Each structure stands twice: as C-alpha cells, then as structure tokens.
Amino acid sequence: MTKHTRLTDGKPSARTVLPPWPLPALLAWTACWALFLTLHSLHLPPGWSLALATTLGAVMGMGARSPWRRLFVAAGFPVSLAASGLGAGLPAWCWLVPLALLALLYPVGAWRDAPLFPTPRGCLAGLDNIAALPSGARILDAGCGLGAGLAELHRVYPEARLEGLEWSWPLRVVCGLRRPFARVRRGDIWKEDWSTFDMVYMFQRPESMGPAADKARRELRPGAWLVSLEFEAPALRPVTVLHNPSGKPVWVYRMK
Ligand SMILES: C[S@@+](CC[C@H](N)C(=O)[O-])C[C@H]1O[C@@H](n2cnc3c(N)ncnc32)[C@H](O)[C@@H]1O
Incomplete structure (x- = not known):
C-alpha cells in the first residue's frame, strides 16, 4: 500500500452505546420543543424560553459522534422555531412536518448506516x-x-x-x-x-x-x-x- 495502513484486531471498542442515528436528533428536538412550550405556558418571557430550550439542544447534541451531527442536533430547534414564525396562523402540528420528512428520508432500515451525505466533487480523482x-x-x-x-x-x-x-x-x-x-x-x-x-x-x-x-x-x-x-x-x-x-x-x- 502507498499510504498509511492501520489494521484493527476486530475487538469492539469501549464506547458509549447511543440509539441509532437520527434518533438522538429527533429526541433532542422533541425535548427542546417540550421545554419551550412548557416554559411558554408558564408565561416565562419568550427570550428566556428560547434561550433555555436552545441550550438544552446544544447540551444534548454534545453526545453526538461527529461535529456535523452536533450542529444538526443543536440547530434543529432554533431553525424549526424560526421557520414556524414564517407560517403564523398554521396549527402547531405543522411544525412536525420536518420531523416526518426526516423519518421518510431516513427510514428505520437505513438508520444503522449513514444518513444522506454526498460524495464531494473530485473526491475520486485518480x-x-x-x-x-x-x-x-x-x-x-x-x-x-x-x-x-x-x-x-x-x-x-x-x-x-x-x-x-x-x-x-x-x-x-x-x-x-x-x-x-x-x-x-x-x-x-x-x-x-x-x-x-x-x-x-x-x-x-x-x-x-x-x-x-x-x-x-x-x-x-x-x-x-x-x-x-x-x-x-x-x-x-x-x-x-x-x-x-x-x-x-x-x-x-x-x-x-
Ligand atoms: C452518506 S450517504 C452517501 C450517498 C452517496 N453514496 C454519495 O456518496 O453521494 C449514505 C446513503 O446510504 C443510504 N443507506 C443507508 N443504509 C442503507 C441500506 N442498508 N441500504 C441501502 N441504502 C442505505 C442512506 O439512505 C444514504 O442515502
């Protein structure tokens, strides 16, 4: 071989067992929304509710295995909240659509493997x-x-x-x-x-x-x-x- 080779001995490594991706993201977003709606119903100022729910998402995202997954988990709640502001007047369940779409795009059978992430252009040159x-x-x-x-x-x-x-x-x-x-x-x-x-x-x-x-x-x-x-x-x-x-x-x- 021309470049580095690192062979493993096939033993399982000691790592935290996480539910299959993207379940951690769905759970984090659900928890963020639940916290936000609870705080909102308790008449906490919206800024505080937003900050606390966003923080919860960021903390839950810290357990994800890669930087882009951490970002994905952490950004999910504020992005969906921002989107919800664009559609004032729509019933709240409409904001479950992105989650349903995600479940459609990544059916359970594919969760064990990789979610969609494209091969970069030029990657296979040579x-x-x-x-x-x-x-x-x-x-x-x-x-x-x-x-x-x-x-x-x-x-x-x-x-x-x-x-x-x-x-x-x-x-x-x-x-x-x-x-x-x-x-x-x-x-x-x-x-x-x-x-x-x-x-x-x-x-x-x-x-x-x-x-x-x-x-x-x-x-x-x-x-x-x-x-x-x-x-x-x-x-x-x-x-x-x-x-x-x-x-x-x-x-x-x-x-x-
Ligand atoms: C990281 S993406 C790579 C996409 C494409 N190969 C590329 O390089 O642009 C991985 C893809 O594998 C699909 N996938 C994951 N598990 C699969 C399975 N068991 N059978 C078929 N497709 C699967 C996912 O839905 C996803 O679209």
Whole structure:
C-alpha cells in the first residue's frame, strides 16, 4: 500500500452505546420543543424560553459522534422555531412536518448506516490509476443517496456500467431522475448480492465497515474492488489510500 495502513484486531471498542442515528436528533428536538412550550405556558418571557430550550439542544447534541451531527442536533430547534414564525396562523402540528420528512428520508432500515451525505466533487480523482477497470465493468454505489457518488464514479469510469442501490424511496426516485446513465434501484445494500460487481463503492459510517469487509470477503470475486470514502474497513489491507482536497481519504481494497 502507498499510504498509511492501520489494521484493527476486530475487538469492539469501549464506547458509549447511543440509539441509532437520527434518533438522538429527533429526541433532542422533541425535548427542546417540550421545554419551550412548557416554559411558554408558564408565561416565562419568550427570550428566556428560547434561550433555555436552545441550550438544552446544544447540551444534548454534545453526545453526538461527529461535529456535523452536533450542529444538526443543536440547530434543529432554533431553525424549526424560526421557520414556524414564517407560517403564523398554521396549527402547531405543522411544525412536525420536518420531523416526518426526516423519518421518510431516513427510514428505520437505513438508520444503522449513514444518513444522506454526498460524495464531494473530485473526491475520486485518480482512482482509475489504482483500480483500472475494463469498459463495461459493473460498479455498485451501495447507498447511492441523491447520486453524488454515482456522478463521481461516472467521471472517473465513463465506460463502466453504474448501479445505485438506495433504501429510501424518495432518494431513490430523485437519484434515478438525476443520474439517467445509472441503473438505480431501491434496496438494502446488505441483502444485495455483490458477487457480480467489479467494484463496490461505499460512503457509509465507521460502524458499517466491519460488516462491509465481511460481506466483501464472502461475495466479491478475487480481483474485485471495495472502495470506501472516509471510513476504513477493519481487517482488510488497503492497496492504497487516496488523499484529495476534500480531506476525506478514499480507502481502496482489492479482494484476494
Ligand atoms: C452518506 S450517504 C452517501 C450517498 C452517496 N453514496 C454519495 O456518496 O453521494 C449514505 C446513503 O446510504 C443510504 N443507506 C443507508 N443504509 C442503507 C441500506 N442498508 N441500504 C441501502 N441504502 C442505505 C442512506 O439512505 C444514504 O442515502
């Protein structure tokens, strides 16, 4: 391999057990709203109610695993409160719409893996120099979201047959419209047979990469590639780790 390799021994690390994402965010926002409405009903000045409920969200967000999740949890209440001011006169339940939308976009089956977070543009530049694929090779974006990863794969492998698999129906529909060059389906990446693919690309979560490595070893044929944006697959030895301006490493594995 050309860059750093850090192999794990597969033992679970001692870390706090959190409910699956985005449940912590939904719980925090619900708690913020409950506190705000309670304080409001007690006729506390609105500024105080807002400050205390926002503080609660910020404190609850501190337990989240990444900076953008902390921001997501903390900003949820004030953003939804600001939005509610724009729609004066609407019944209060309308402000549950963003939560319902979130539940639709990230159905329970996808909570264990990653919420929508797109592959940055240019992130996969140079991948074809490491993993050369013949024209017509089959590449799967496992959890394709809105298709940012498919666009990057298409840029690098214009002759490849690209497929996207996505658990969320709305994301699958929009992705299919945005990426007509790819075959986009709704499905579960863990139930899909990977054995016919020459490359499986993933941008999931650190916790997904143990099962992904096991599945790749079981199903991908020798010579096929597993490529993971940002997160390392434990117990697999990378051929290389690409580094690009986005700051997210690209872990490149070849099956033996
Ligand atoms: C971090 S986003 C990456 C999106 C896309 N691959 C990209 O790089 O732009 C992860 C996506 O995986 C989807 N996902 C998570 N678990 C999944 C599963 N078990 N099966 C299919 N899709 C899943 C999520 O809904 C989300 O859209």
